Amino acid sequence: MLSQSLYTAQQVKLGEVEAAKQAGVSLYQLMLRAGEATYQWLRDSYPNVDSVTIVCGSGNNGGDGFVVAKLAKQAGLSVRLLLSCDVSKLVGDAKQAQQEWSESGGEVESITLIDEALHCADVVVDALLGTGLVGNVRGGMSNLINAINQSGKPVISIDIPSGLCANTGAILGDSIIANTTVTFIGIKQGLVTGKAREVVGKLHFSDLGVGKEFETLYPSNVTALTLDDVSHKLPSRSATAHKGTNGRLLCVGGFEGYAGAIRLCSEAAVRSGAGLVSTWCHPNSVLPLQVACPEVMTKSWLGDCSELDSKLQTQDVVALGPGLGLDMWAKNAFDAVQRSCLPKVLDADGLTLLAQYPNHDSLRVITPHPGEAARLLNCSVKEVEADRYQAARELQHRYGGVAVLKGAGTLIYDGEHISVCLAGNPGMASGGMGDVLTGIIAALLAQRIPLSDAAKLGVLLHSRAADELSDKNGQIGLLAHDLIPEVRRLLNQKLVSI
Secondary structure: OOOOEEEOHHHHHHHHHHHHHHHOOOHHHHHHHHHHHHHHHHHHHOOOOOEEEEEEOOOHHHHHHHHHHHHHHHOOOEEEEEEOOOHHHOOHHHHHHHHHHHHOOOOEEEHHHHHHHHHOOOEEEEEOOOOOOOOOOOHHHHHHHHHHHHOOOOEEEEOOOOOEOOOOOOEOOOOOOOOEEEEEOOEEHHHOOOOHHHHOOEEEEEOOOOHHHHHHHOOOOEEEOOHHHHOOOOOOOOOOOOHHHHOEEEEEOOOOOOHHHHHHHHHHHHHOOOOEEEEEEOHHHHHHHHHHOOOOEEEEOOOOHHHHHHHHOOOOEEEEOOOOOOOHHHHHHHHHHHHOOOOEEEOOHHHHHHHHOOOOOOOEEEOOOHHHHHHHHOOOHHHHHHOHHHHHHHHHHHHOOEEEEOOOOOEEEOOOOEEEOOOOOHHHOOOOHHHHHHHHHHHHHHOOOOHHHHHHHHHHHHHHHHHHHHHHHOOOOOOHHHHHHHHHHHHHOOOOOO
16 A cells, blocks of 8 residues: 655655664664565566566665565575676675575676576566666666666566656656566655656555654655545535535636637536536637537626626636637736636636736646646746656745646645645546646635645546546547546545545
């Protein structure tokens, strides 16, 4: 079972020493437990394996690999262990693990035999580079990682795939692409977002028997988003509820030619429980929305700011951005919404305008994808993805409220706490998904769920709906519109089944 709390590599490195001391175990005993946990996962996952190739580095990650090798050999498996450095460079616990491997009759082979060793392996264990990696992988190590990736053999990475940054989820030059990663003590925050989602595979966690001590020492403000965080946030409906009880939401967008975007937002809002949803859009977008969703009160808006100001005074929440455009019509809508003291959700073109006319608003949820985040932060997408945690923090610091940085492992930051959504899948990489998310979050706000909770619940609903549909029908061809009835189903189950 995965832990909810997420940590930096430095927190785990420092905390495991004190946690072990409090638990009355040595660091070498933790190394033995890490090796045992990895070996057990190997046997459980690949019960018919006969031969294992273990590739070790010079640090404690390599020491874990020596422990796995010894256990596999004792179980009668054919084991080949390759070391990326000279044996003389091993020190401390890693040296002790190597000596015990050698005393058991095990051999340490040169990394130059990698092709031969990979060819005869059923499974490869990656114990090359641990969580302390600094700078990009280069030269021979890069070639070694690529050889393992190209072997076609299943790979189990110990603690972290070699080459992945434990703190950010960025790939440092090259990374092992693991089928499984077995991580220890505390889950490193870099394992759950960004490029990590491509290389970690199935994530398995073991606290090595010191989890309680560690979490007491290091409470974390970065956690995985779980059902327990949000399942109780949706209020029960009173028997005497009426339309106004469940909130009045105004959606603004849908410039000429972009009716689809505001339709997705508006319909998602209706299906997510908002009591009264109004949509103001370009005159040419009115009819498509009225036909598609007559429950939404749709109005043609010509760009009169005073008219929109008056409308906003009668609403509880406003969503701005889907299909908005960037002309003066859009700018007038943006200005009116920013003058409002209502809780608001900004996405799509609303974020582009926010980047051009920045302001701070504590009552706002912004939902940028990495490209939009780059515009908001005046940097490149590459810089955003190099450290998504820092990007989320900077977005919230600059713009206020709650920042939702979308992508693989969506981050939600409210100024105090970061939640990471572990749900979601590549099928969501299609047009309109963000418009649906905007409508969901706005509808939850309209039902008087606090800003941060609405953002977290909305992200989880959105991603879990996509996962449910992908499990049934596959990821290819998943449409944003498909999510809307599934979100409604999950809401009505009050998330009990997810």
